[in-house]
Each structure stands twice: as structure tokens, then as C-alpha cells.
Amino acid sequence: MKELKILGRQYSHYVRIKIQSKIALTNIIDRTMPGIKKLLQGKRSNNPVKDKLADFIKEYWHYDNITKKSECSFISSYCQWAKKKGYHASEAKAREIYAMAKAGIPTLSSSAASTKMLVLESIRVLGEVNQTLQTILTQMQMIASNLKEYEVVHSMSGVGDVLAPRLIAEIGDVKRFHSGSALIAYAGLDSPPYESGNFIGNKRSISKRGSSLLRKTGYEVMKCLKTTKPVNDAGVYQYMLKKESEGKPKKVAKIAALNKFLRIYYARVMEVHRN
Template identity: 40%
Template sequence: RKIKSDKADSVKIARYALDKWQSLEPYSITDELRAQLKVMNRQFHFYVKQKTAMKNNLIGLIDQTYPNANTYFNSPTRSDGSQKWVDFVSTYWHVDCIRKMSLNAFVEHYQNWCKRKKYAFNKSKAEEIYTKTKELVPVFPKNEITKHIIRQAIDQLNSTSVTVETIRTLMNETASKLPEYSIVMQFKGIGPSLGPQLMAEIGDVTRFTHKGALTAFAGVDPGVNESGSYAQKSVPTSKRGSSHLRKTLFQVMDVLIKTMP
């Protein structure tokens, strides 16, 4: 858990290993399925970071042609990686794309767009969007150069989003082959996304002899601050375990706080 360079510490660790030789679990290489799941989880988090960066980049561009267009919809990402607000700004990438039409013409155009993209249509939402465009002031002009820049950013975001959703689905399929899958999926705050992530970072749970070992592996156990007769009572967590596991546990607790089961 922590690098030891002193000779006395090395001797202490060696003596512990000799004393507990019969009870210590032998080191074993993680089986292939769990290793693949862990690699997929690391790739998943890598592409999620890329997606967040590309989303922020697109929002920065849109704010100069159609401010706050990304706040119109809060629909979750579909299994194919598409998002409603991204599809919306792909079609209506500039406020003048809407302002050049009359209200009735835009409502009809928006309805056809929803039908083509298979989104729910709401007439009052269309009227609200049209009204807001009258108050917006774009920075970039409506021309082919601006359109190309925004469309390119959208294509990059959609491509990364597809990769994220593909890995998410593949992780769930891989995790379902492990024996503890049905038990993990019964936990509150766990779903087809966080469940496989939790299993990937914990690995084979049977290698932990007691709950304290798993707590220490995650780095959420209280640290120790002692010197002579002094012993601090309230100590922050050690944070010397798996940072990826702690992140997953944080996300699970975030879901629990929001849903309050």
C-alpha cells in the first residue's frame, strides 16, 4: 500500500510473511475475463473524458452561434450514442436557421425533424424555442465556414459517444458471464453501467479474507496519525488504494443521494 525504503520496515514485512505463511493466500494471475473487463473499464473512462472535452468544445462554439441551445433538452444519451440537443444543433446550428422562418413554418419543420429523428414532439416547446431566438445575439455570421466548424465538432462528439456506448454495452455483456453479476446487480444505486465498473475494479472478491481488506484495497479506510503517546482521533481516509474503485463508489453514492431509495 505504501512504498517502504527502510531496512527495518523490510525486515518487519518479511517476518510477518514468515509468521503468516500458512494462512496467506498465494498470488494468482487474474483470469482472462476479469482482465478484459478491467481493460474495458479503463478504456471506458478514457473515452468518457474525451467525450466531455468534445462536448465542452461544442458548447463553446454553439454559444457563439446559438447561445444556450444545449440547455433546451435534457434527454439521456441513447444506446446508439445520439443526444437530442446534439442532433438539434446539427440541424439548427445558427439562430438565423430558425429566425428566417415564420412561427408556423418552424413548428412544422421542427415536428418533421422530431419524426425523422424519432423524438417526442411538443408544440409548446417549439414555440418556446422560436420565441427565445428573437432575444439571442450571435457572434459568428451564418455562413459555410461557421457551419463546417460546428458540424466537424458534432461529428467528433458523435463518434466518441458511439464508442462510449459500445464499450458500456460490451462491459455489461462481459460482466454478465461472471458468477457475482446477479448479486451485484441487486445492489441499490447499481445499474448496467456502474455494476460492471464495480466488478471490474474489485476483481475476484474471494481473494479478500475479510471486509477490512476490501475497504483497505479501495483506500476508504481511515488513516493513522500516531507518534509516541499522541494518536489523532479523526483521520481522513488513507486514499492509498484503487482510485478507479473510489471513483466508482463515489458515483454509486451520488446515485443513492439523488434517488433516495
């Protein structure tokens, strides 16, 4: 558990680096290929190391490298590149890119020696961070899969190969909590009392005194539930929808559902350890 938690913390550290790297890459390509991100950034690949936008920029890196070709030549070049990299070779997409390149006005010149270096270095750094994240996650999955509770946690709606080891890493040994409420307090999802001394709470927020990383991981689970819309879950997704129908803001509804999710998590994992 200790090793898993250290890996989990390092994973979160590199996620922050990845976000910073993507911001840096966005800033530079907005100067060399404005608008290209919107055209090429589609659904997330099942392979976390694979990135169509990054691969495309690595190949062309500036609109000048596109516009110096004829439209037919670029379409042919794009389709060959897409097939080689394992992406859909769409001639319509190639035409869109060519039209955008023709209309685009880069603010960094392709003739400047530093331009290509800055673009390619941004791509390289992002690629290495993605590879590091995948390496850490693979190690976490290997360790977590040997724990008694792994299959139970992995099977919960909204939790899969990525989130299961991260959840287990942050929660740790569930037997150290005397109840589901204690786990919720550890996550910082508990609310202060209505009255305490001279304090009377009309509007109460979560305490946020616990593990911020567990709250973030749990929130990702709630977002997955919202995306996948599971039919046969433990009532967490339906509870979230119920809170939204009551007029609660979507974020508040997710936090309420996460509270319920952690209670279910505690009960199921404790049952595994009792058997």
C-alpha cells in the first residue's frame, strides 16, 4: 500500500507537468499554426502515448510547410502520414487543414532558427511525460491487481483500469477507517455542523480538510459516470441525476454522488476483507 501510494503521488505530479507541457505546446502552436488544435484534437485515444495533434505538428510544425505544397500534394502527403501513424486518412480533413493553413497568419516565422526547435522540444517533452505516466500507471496496475479488493473496486461503475489503482492508492487500507463516514471525512467531503457555539450554518460547504487528491480522483469517477451513463450501477449515477433534478448545481450533485460512492466503496471492500 505504501509503494502504491508513492506511485500514485508521483502519477499526480506528472499529470500536473503534463498540463503545463500542453499549455506550453498550445502557446507555441498558436503562433505557428493558429486554429490547428481545434481541427485535430478529437476523442482521446485508448493508447495514452498516442496523440494525433502532437504527431501532426511533429511532421509539419508550421503552416509554411503545408502551404508550400499544392492542395493535391498536401492531401496525398497527409493521407500517407495518417496511414503510417494509424489514423483515419480523411481527404476532407486534409482539405480543411490546407484551407486553414492558407488563411492562417502565423506570428512566428518558419525561417527563424528557434521556431522549429521550440515546437519540436515542446512535442518531445509532452511525449516523454506521457510515457512516464504510462510507465507509472502500469506499475500501479501490477501492484494493485494483487490486492484482495482490486476486482471489487475495478468492477464499480465509473472505475476502470486507470482509476482503480489510483483510488486504492489514495484510500489505502480501508480497515483503518471505523466507518464509511470516517472515509468521507478523510476525503474532506464531510460538512460542518449546523450549529457550533455561536455559529449557525445556513449554507454549508464540504470541509476540504482531507485528501485533495482523493477528492480529485473521486471527481474523475463521477465525470466518467456522467459520460458512460451506466444502467446497472449501485445507484450513484441515478443519485447524481436526482440531485440535479432538485436544482443542485452539477458540481454539487457530483460531490453528493461521490459521498454515496465512497460509502459503497467502504462497504464492499470491508466485505472482501471479512471473507
